[in-house]
Each structure stands twice: as C-alpha cells, then as structure tokens.
Amino acid sequence: MKNFIYIFSALLITSCxxxxxxxxxxxxxxxxxxxxxxxxxxxxxxxxxxxxxxTKANAxxxxxxxxxxxxxxxxxxxxxxDVGKLWQGGDMGLFQKFDNESVFENIDSQLLDNNSYWVPxxxxxxxxxxxxxxxxxxxxxxxxxxxxxKWKGRLLVRxxxxxxxxALMSSLVENLGSENTSRWSEGVVANFARDPKGSDRDQVKAxxxxxxxxxxxxxxxxxxxxxxxxxxxxxxxxxxxxxFPNQGENQRGAHINISGLALTKNAPNRxxxxxxxxxxxxxxxxxxxxxxxxxxxxxxxxxxDEIVQSWGEFKKDPVDLNxxxxxxxxxxxxxxxxxxx
Ligand code: FE2
Numbered sequence: 001m002k003n004f005i006y007i008f009s010a011l012l013i014t015s016c017x018x019x020x021x022x023x024x025x026x027x028x029x030x031x032x033x034x035x036x037x038x039x040x041x042x043x044x045x046x047x048x049x050x051x052x053x054x055t056k057a058n059a060x061x062x063x064x065x066x067x068x069x070x071x072x073x074x075x076x077x078x079x080x081x082d083v084g085k086l087w088q089g090g091d092m093g094l095f096q097k098f099d100n101e102s103v104f105e106n107i108d109s110q111l112l113d114n115n116s117y118w119v120p121x122x123x124x125x126x127x128x129x130x131x132x133x134x135x136x137x138x139x140x141x142x143x144x145x146x147x148x149x150k151w152k153g154r155l156l157v158r159x160x161x162x163x164x165x166x167a168l169m170s171s172l173v174e175n176l177g178s179e180n181t182s183r184w185s186e187g188v189v190a191n192f193a194r195d196p197k198g199s200d201r202d203q204v205k206a207x208x209x210x211x212x213x214x215x216x217x218x219x220x221x222x223x224x225x226x227x228x229x230x231x232x233x234x235x236x237x238x239x240x241x242x243x244f245p246n247q248g249e250n251q252r253g254a255h256i257n258i259s260g261l262a263l264t265k266n267a268p269n270r271x272x273x274x275x276x277x278x279x280x281x282x283x284x285x286x287x288x289x290x291x292x293x294x295x296x297x298x299x300x301x302x303x304x305d306e307i308v309q310s311w312g313e314f315k316k317d318p319v320d321l322n323x324x325x326x327x328x329x330x331x332x333x334x335x336x337x338x339x340x341x
Contacts, residue, residue, distance in 0.1 A: 023269045025051040026276055029066065030079040031059040032259060036292035043288070044279050050272050059085040059163065066094045066264060076267040077276070081259045082163040083118070084170065087325025090117035095262040103274060106281040106299045111258060114322065120258035121280045122295035125219045125314065126168045127254060129204060129240040134213045140243045142251060143172065146216070147187025155188065156203040156212035159196040160335035164218055164257065167324040169331035171255045174323040178330055185338040196341050201225060201233070208239035215240075218257075223294025223307045244314035253315035257324065259295065 030037065033056075041052035057065070059080045066073050066089070078095070080086055089095055090113075097116040098104070104112055104119065111120045128140055139150070146155060158165060172181040193212030203215035204225060225237030244254040261280070267273050279285055286302040289295055294305050303309065334340075 023272060024049065025053060026076050026269050026272045027074045028052060028054045028077045028079060029062040029075045030054050030056050031062060031085070032056075032079055032081055034293045036289055039292060040280060040285055040288055043285070044276055047279070048272075048275065050275070052276070063089055063092070063094065067092065071266050073264055073266065074268060075264045076269045076273040078262045078264060079121075079259070081257075082167055082324075083120075083258050083260060083321045084163060084167050084325040084328050086113075086118040086260050086262050087322045088328070089262055090115060091325070094265055096265050096267070098263065100274065103277055106278075106283075106286075106301075108298055108300050110316070110318065111298050111321070113260075114320065118260045118262040119277055119281070120260040120298045121277075122259045122286075122289050122293070123256050123298060124259070124295050125244060125254045125256050125316070126164055126216060127219050128214055128243045128245055129207065129217055129222060130214045130243055131207050132239060132241055137241065137243065140214070140245070141248070142246045143168070143255070144176075144184060145245075146191065146214075147184045149187075149191075151191040151214065153191065153193055154213040155191040156193050156206050156215040157188075157196055158198060158200060158203060160332070160340040164200070165216075166328055166331050166335075167257045168216070168255050169334060170324045170327035171317060171319055173327040173330050173334070174319050175252060175317070178334070181331075182334050182338060185334050185340055189338050189340050201236075204240055205232070205236045208236040219296075219308070219311070220294035222311075223305060226307055227294075242311040244311070246317070247315055251315075252319070253317040256316045258298070258321060 045052055059082065062078060063085065066075055066078065078089055095117045098119065107120060111123060130140060172184060200217040200221045203217055206212050207215055219242065222237055222242055225233045228234055246252055246254055261277055263273055281299055283299060283302055286297040286299040290297050290302060290305045294308055296304055
C-alpha cells in the first residue's frame with residue numbers, strides 16, 4: 001500500500017510540475033561511500049525512469065569543482081556525510097534554498113536546516129566503543145571524561161583531518177567554549193594509545209587486537225562490522241560494546257551528525273532532484289538505509305535496524321547542526337594547537 005501511495009504521488013508530482021527541460025536524469029556529486037546508495041538510486045530509477053548519474057569524490061574536491069564550474073555545473077545535488085560541508089557550500093553561495101515545504105514533510109524537525117539550504121537523509125552518532133574484556137560500562141560517562149587520566153594510553157581515534165572528528169570538536173566548542181575545549185583536547189591527546197591513524201573501523205579492530213581499550217567512532221560502523229562477510233570484522237565488532245555519552249539527566253546528549261543533500265544553485269534537473277529527495281526520505285527508502293548502512297532514519301516513522309536497536313535509545317545533543325560548520329575553523333585550530341595529528 002505504501003508503495004502504491006508513493007508511486008501515485010510520484011506520478012502526481014511529475015505530472016503537475018513544469019519540467020522545463022523534460023530531462024530524464026539527475027547528476028549527483030556524492031561524498032558518500034556506502035553500498036546502500038547504489039541500491040537507492042536503482043530503486044528510484046525503476047520507479048520513475050529517471051537516470052541517476054553519480055560522481056564520487058571527497059567533499060572538499062566536490063565543493064571546489066562546483067565552485068570552478070560556476071553556473072555551468074552539471075550537478076543538481078551535492079551529498080555529504082557531514083553537515084559542516086553542507087553549511088560551507090551554502091555559505092559559499094553554491095546552493096539554492098528549498099522553497100517547497102513538502103521536501104521536509106517526512107523529516108524530524110530537530111534535524112532540519114534553519115536556513116533551508118540542505119536536507120538530511122540519515123543521521124549518525126559519534127559514540128564511544130569499549131572493550132568487553134577490559135572496560136566496564138560504569139567507567140564511561142561523557143566525552144569530557146575522555147580527557148581523564150584514567151584513560152592514559154588506552155584511547156583510540158582517527159586523525160584530526162577527518163570531518164567526523166572536526167564535527168565532534170565543533171560541537172564541543174559550541175557547548176563548552178574554546179578554552180575548555182582546548183584543555184579537553186590536550187587531555188585526550190595525552191591519553192592516546194597510539195598516534196591517530198586509520199579509519200573508524202580500524203580503531204575497533206585495534207581494540208580487538210588489544211592496542212587500546214576505548215575508541216571514538218561513528219555508530220553505524222559497528223553494525224557494518226557485525227554484519228560483514230569477513231570473519232576478522234565480525235570478531236572486531238563482537239569485541240566491543242557501544243556507549244552513548246552525555247546521557248545523564250542534566251547532560252546534553254550524544255553528538256550527532258547528518259548525511260544530507262543540497263540543491264545546487266543552477267540545478268539543471270531541479271524537478272527530478274526534488275523528486276529524488278522526496279523518495280530518499282520516504283518510508284521505503286529510509287527502511288533501505290537503516291537495514292543496509294545501520295544509520296538512523298530521519299523519518300520518525302522508521303525504526304533503526306535490529307542491531308542498532310539493541311544498543312538502546314539515546315538522547316541527541318540538540319545543538320544547531322550548522323554550528324558544526326561555523327565552528328570548524330576553531331576546531332581545526334584546537335586540533336593543531338593541542339597536537340592532535
Ligand atoms: Fe562513514
């Protein structure tokens with residue numbers, strides 16, 4: 001029934017919208033690196049006949065490319081795994097605002113952009129994972145506590161050039177101020193089990209190999225490890241548990257970031273792009289995300305995957321997500337100053 005309603009509304013949208021070029025395609029510049037996206041685009045193509053062309057690169061390269069291409073850019077949509085980059089693109093004048101309220105219809109209002117430059121399609125939390133062998137859950141509490149001496153030589157995290165870490169540090173700047181965040185970062189660096197290297201997955205593998213006891217990683221990677229076809233990855237996933245920090249009564253909640261889309265300033269296939277966004281936030285597509293990438297749905301009617309549900313519900317830091325972009329330079333300054341490589 002849901003599918004029928006979607007197909008019907010998709011037809012309705014297509015027939016009512018003036019499609020200036022009658023184009024039958026969409027061009028996406030995407031930073032996302034998950035297999036689920038190909039499934040989503042294929043399903044959308046089957047449903048609508050609109051061909052989805054994807055150009056993949058890292059967010060900075062894609063932003064630079066859109067800037068260089070200017071008004072002639074073939075891109076309709078820009079997709080990233082970090083709201084900071086979406087804020088940046090909006091700030092650089094690369095996007096147009098969404099003027100059609102119906103684009104936001106399926107989305108939890110806490111996750112929306114106050115400036116209407118981007119739309120979230122999934123969200124994720126940057127959590128603490130801990131060794132089931134060497135750490136007790138009761139020893140963990142907040143991000144702030146990661147600077148405590150008790151974690152000396154035990155903490156694993158990737159490098160500061162990574163956008164996930166930059167967003168987390170930006171959230172601390174917003175919540176604690178620059179000075180407190182600097183002090184925190186100093187303490188965290190002093191607790192490193194090794195110089196930052198590798199991906200989020202690699203930090204979990206390092207815990208399994210006994211190289212450290214706790215790590216800062218994005219939540220969905222634990223789901224990806226546990227559902228992997230590789231024995232070594234399943235083993236790594238099983239060696240740790242997920243902890244959502246800052247959940248106490250007077251605490252702000254765990255840091256989240258979104259994966260989201262922005263409509264480029266001159267989107268040549270604008271109507272098709274809007275149609276794709278509505279599809280990606282529909283119940284059907286949101287279920288595809290949660291089952292395949294273990295991210296959280298932006299649609300309040302869609303529950304997380306079973307693996308993710310087993311970690312329990314959590315309170316989200318309600319900070320304005322755009323502050324993860326506006327505080328970015330300050331976050332990078334703190335990383336540099338405190339020797340977080
Ligand atoms: Fe990722």
